[in-house]
Amino acid sequence: MQLTDKHQEYWRKNLRLTSVLLGIWFVATFVVIWFARALNEITFFGFPFAFYMGAQGALIIYVLVIWYYARRMNQMDVDYGVHEGDD
Amino acid sequence: MATASSNLAFFNQLKKYYTVYTGGFITFVIILAILEQMGLPPTIIGYIFLAATILLYAGIGVMSKTADVSEYYVAGRRVPALFNGMATGADWMSAASFIGMAGTLYAAGYDGLAFVMGWTGGYVLVALFLAPYLRKFGQFTIPDFLGSRYGGHLPRTIGVLAAIICSFTYVVAQIYGVGLITSRFTGLEFEIGVYVGLAGILVCSFLGGMRAVTWTQVAQYIILIIAYMIPVVWLSMNVTGNPVPQIAYGSALQEVTKIEKELNDPTSVKGAAEASVRSLHKEKAAEWGEKIKALDEAVKAGNGETFYAEQKAKSVQKLADLKANPSPDAKAIAAAEKDVKDFPANIDKLKAKWVGAEKGAKGKSGPVAAHATPFSGKGAEKKLMKEAEAKGETPTPEAVAKAKAEDEKASNDKRNNFIALVLCLMVGTASLPHILMRYYTTPSVREARTSVFWSLFFIFLLYFTAPALAVLAKYTIYHDLVGSSFASLPSWVQNWQSVDATLMKIVDMNKDGLIQLAEITIGTDLIVLATPEIAGLPYVISGLVAAGGLAAALSTADGLLLTIANALSHDVYYKMVDPNASTMRRLSVSKALLLVVAILAAYVTSLKPGDILFLVGAAFSLAASAFFPALVLGVFWKRANYLGAVIGMLAGLAVCMYYMFMTYEFFGGVDANQWFAIKPIAAGVFGLPAGFLGVIIGSLLTKEPSKEIQDLVDHVRYPNLENDINTNAA
Numbered sequence: 001m002q003l004t005d006k007h008q009e010y011w012r013k014n015l016r017l018t019s020v021l022l023g024i025w026f027v028a029t030f031v032v033i034w035f036a037r038a039l040n041e042i043t044f045f046g047f048p049f050a051f052y053m054g055a056q057g058a059l060i061i062y063v064l065v066i067w068y069y070a071r072r073m074n075q076m077d078v079d080y081g082v083h084e085g086d087d
Numbered sequence: 088m089a090t091a092s093s094n095l096a097f098f099n100q101l102k103k104y105y106t107v108y109t110g111g112f113i114t115f116v117i118i119l120a121i122l123e124q125m126g127l128p129p130t131i132i133g134y135i136f137l138a139a140t141i142l143l144y145a146g147i148g149v150m151s152k153t154a155d156v157s158e159y160y161v162a163g164r165r166v167p168a169l170f171n172g173m174a175t176g177a178d179w180m181s182a183a184s185f186i187g188m189a190g191t192l193y194a195a196g197y198d199g200l201a202f203v204m205g206w207t208g209g210y211v212l213v214a215l216f217l218a219p220y221l222r223k224f225g226q227f228t229i230p231d232f233l234g235s236r237y238g239g240h241l242p243r244t245i246g247v248l249a250a251i252i253c254s255f256t257y258v259v260a261q262i263y264g265v266g267l268i269t270s271r272f273t274g275l276e277f278e279i280g281v282y283v284g285l286a287g288i289l290v291c292s293f294l295g296g297m298r299a300v301t302w303t304q305v306a307q308y309i310i311l312i313i314a315y316m317i318p319v320v321w322l323s324m325n326v327t328g329n330p331v332p333q334i335a336y337g338s339a340l341q342e343v344t345k346i347e348k349e350l351n352d353p354t355s356v357k358g359a360a361e362a363s364v365r366s367l368h369k370e371k372a373a374e375w376g377e378k379i380k381a382l383d384e385a386v387k388a389g390n391g392e393t394f395y396a397e398q399k400a401k402s403v404q405k406l407a408d409l410k411a412n413p414s415p416d417a418k419a420i421a422a423a424e425k426d427v428k429d430f431p432a433n434i435d436k437l438k439a440k441w442v443g444a445e446k447g448a449k450g451k452s453g454p455v456a457a458h459a460t461p462f463s464g465k466g467a468e469k470k471l472m473k474e475a476e477a478k479g480e481t482p483t484p485e486a487v488a489k490a491k492a493e494d495e496k497a498s499n500d501k502r503n504n505f506i507a508l509v510l511c512l513m514v515g516t517a518s519l520p521h522i523l524m525r526y527y528t529t530p531s532v533r534e535a536r537t538s539v540f541w542s543l544f545f546i547f548l549l550y551f552t553a554p555a556l557a558v559l560a561k562y563t564i565y566h567d568l569v570g571s572s573f574a575s576l577p578s579w580v581q582n583w584q585s586v587d588a589t590l591m592k593i594v595d596m597n598k599d600g601l602i603q604l605a606e607i608t609i610g611t612d613l614i615v616l617a618t619p620e621i622a623g624l625p626y627v628i629s630g631l632v633a634a635g636g637l638a639a640a641l642s643t644a645d646g647l648l649l650t651i652a653n654a655l656s657h658d659v660y661y662k663m664v665d666p667n668a669s670t671m672r673r674l675s676v677s678k679a680l681l682l683v684v685a686i687l688a689a690y691v692t693s694l695k696p697g698d699i700l701f702l703v704g705a706a707f708s709l710a711a712s713a714f715f716p717a718l719v720l721g722v723f724w725k726r727a728n729y730l731g732a733v734i735g736m737l738a739g740l741a742v743c744m745y746y747m748f749m750t751y752e753f754f755g756g757v758d759a760n761q762w763f764a765i766k767p768i769a770a771g772v773f774g775l776p777a778g779f780l781g782v783i784i785g786s787l788l789t790k791e792p793s794k795e796i797q798d799l800v801d802h803v804r805y806p807n808l809e810n811d812i813n814t815n816a817a
Contacts, residue, residue: 007805011804021215033505051461062210066540069215074533082805082806083807
């Protein structure tokens with residue numbers, strides 16, 4: 001199997017997208033937890049911020065991250081001609 | 088593989104079936120509600136719900152029976168993304184999520200959110216690192232991937248072993264949940280409840296394997312989400328006037344915080360009453376402490392057996408005294424009878440019981456923990472100030488600094504444990520074979536990616552409701568129950584108190600006729616189970632909640648049993664023992680194994696081993712340590728090879744298990760062995776790096792994998808390549 005430059009670029013782009021999304025996941029989860037005591041001083045929608053993130057905010061971000069990844073990758077498959085056919 | 092148009096037709100057909108099904112189920116509930124108004128007794132409603140839902144799952148199982156290998160192992164790889172999402176949701180959400188989570192959040196406040204974040208955030212890892220690649224690989228089990236990617240029988244064998252260890256631990260916790268629900272709502276014995284539930288699980292997976300399990304899980308998801316939402320929406324309406332609990336509970340949380348402050352302020356009326364109850368708890372804790380000390384001394388002196396016999400005789404004597412009383416107190420006699428009947432079997436268990444009682448009393452002797460506050464310290468500084476004030480002195484700056492440092496250390500330890508637990512749960516999610524297996528069943532890589540989105544979306548619906556339920560329940564109890572009179576206890580309190588004292592118990596300790604928060608004992612399972620009654624809904628909704636809990640436990644147990652049986656029949660029998668076995672033989676071996684594993688799991692469950700939450704946590708830590716590094720590096724690092732995988736998986740498992748043995752009491756471990764004060768439930772936080780290091784070092788020590796294997800890696804990385812190899816198993 002010979003991979004073309006285009007194939008390599010597809011994979012590099014995939015890696016870049018994966019790391020950016022992983023970064024968002026990391027911040028929404030671990031950075032917020034680490035600073036939870038301080039962040040709770042901020043009020044958000046009537047909730048203390050860190051509590052809100054743990055109970056809803058982070059969850060919404062996870063759903064969006066996965067939605068965006070699926071959409072972007074499915075589009076990229078087509079752009080780079082590696083999408084599955086109809087068979 | 089099916090064509091796009093036939094896929095679409097299939098999707099539309101499914102949509103029609105499940106819409107009709109949902110409508111039918113709602114009609115069924117409405118009819119029962121009408122019958123209840125006409126006088127149908129609650130026990131009958133409980134039985135009808137149990138029988139109807141188990142028959143329904145069995146019916147779907149019979150309709151989906153199959154003799155085709157691909158249908159049996161991966162549902163023919165034609166499950167559309169949306170429906171695979173629902174099936175994964177049901178597969179994922181266990182009895183612990185459905186019944187236990189809101190209660191854990193009620194008790195632990197912010198610190199309980201580790202489970203909410205951990206059990207959802209893991210899907211980000213599934214989506215980014217595993218699902219699409221496993222789907223492209225397209226075989227039947229997770230050990231299949233390890234076997235092909237790393238070559239040789241050893242990586243596959245370790246994979247099978249790890250899959251069995253973590254799935255079996257997890258399935259025991261599920262069957263336990265099944266037994267608990269059936270026994271509570273029908274009055275059957277726990278052990279019988281276990282086997283009744285098991286029959287429901289088996290009919291389904293036995294006949295149709297993954298195919299039957301998939302379509303049953305979709306049906307179960309629909310029931311469990313309806314059952315979870317109805318009472319919470321109603322409660323939210325009652326408490327806040329807003330039917331969307333997830334938005335409404337912000338105001339309830341502010342109220343709860345206000346009441347917490349009042350209860351902790353000894354100058355307020357309510358606060359003073361709480362303080363008087365707390366001092367009673369403190370005395371009780373001291374009494375237990377004395378008793379434990381006496382026990383320890385007796386054991387040290389070698390008189391453990393005599394001490395135990397004395398205590399047992401005392402409990403029998405107490406019962407006799409009560410019975411001899413001229414005006415016998417029926418309640419006290421019943422309690423004493425229970426004490427005698429459930430008297431601990433040996434001195435170790437007696438000590439454990441006393442230590443538990445001491446801990447309970449100590450917990451209630453302190454101030455109320457604030458719900459939204461993360462990682463509260465142990466209150467050393469406050470205690471110091473209070474003591475000094477009582478003596479009329481000011482504490483030295485050194486003493487204050489020391490107390491402050493103690494508080495900060497306690498708080499930081501809690502934070503570190505929270506982070507470790509979240510990490511273990513997330514990575515464990517992305518490593519549990521019964522979840523990963525579900526992404527083999529979609530028609531394409533594209534659908535696999537979309538399917539992870541739907542999975543998390545359907546899980547999210549329940550998980551972001553649970554914290555709302557916890558706060559709304561807390562508001563009701565703090566606002567309505569605390570401060571009310573013992574003469575007018577709400578009926579739900581009376582009901583649950585008589586059903587099970589471990590779930591709900593209120594005793595007027597300071598004899599003021601009013602209820603104080605420190606006088607209420609609530610079991611974590613109560614919150615979800617009692618919500619329909621707290622919200623003033625008819626019994627039929629309680630039956631619905633039980634059916635939802637049962638659906639959650641059954642669907643997870645189904646997926647897990649199938650994973651274990653498939654690992655044994657496909658990976659061990661077909662791939663290693665007899666690769667020439669006929670299709671018929673493969674399926675009959677698989678079914679026979681399913682039966683054996685199920686009975687074994689039910690047997691282990693009926694022994695009631697250990698703490699459920701720990702069992703579940705342990706399964707996640709083990710899965711994370713064993714699978715994640717080898718699976719992810721297998722896709723993202725071409726250089727990873729045979730030796731790396733073997734060392735990585737073994738090192739991960741070994742470190743994780745070693746840590747649990749050294750620190751978890753059940754295995755004789757002690758806290759002093761902890762590293763960085765991390766609790767044994769998060770042992771994976773050490774197993775995971777060990778696993779990664781193992782894969783990397785092992786791979787670099789030996790030569791890079793062959794051209795064929797590197798081609799395989801390229802193959803899974805691209806959804807479609809020209810002159811691609813085909814690894815789909817049929």
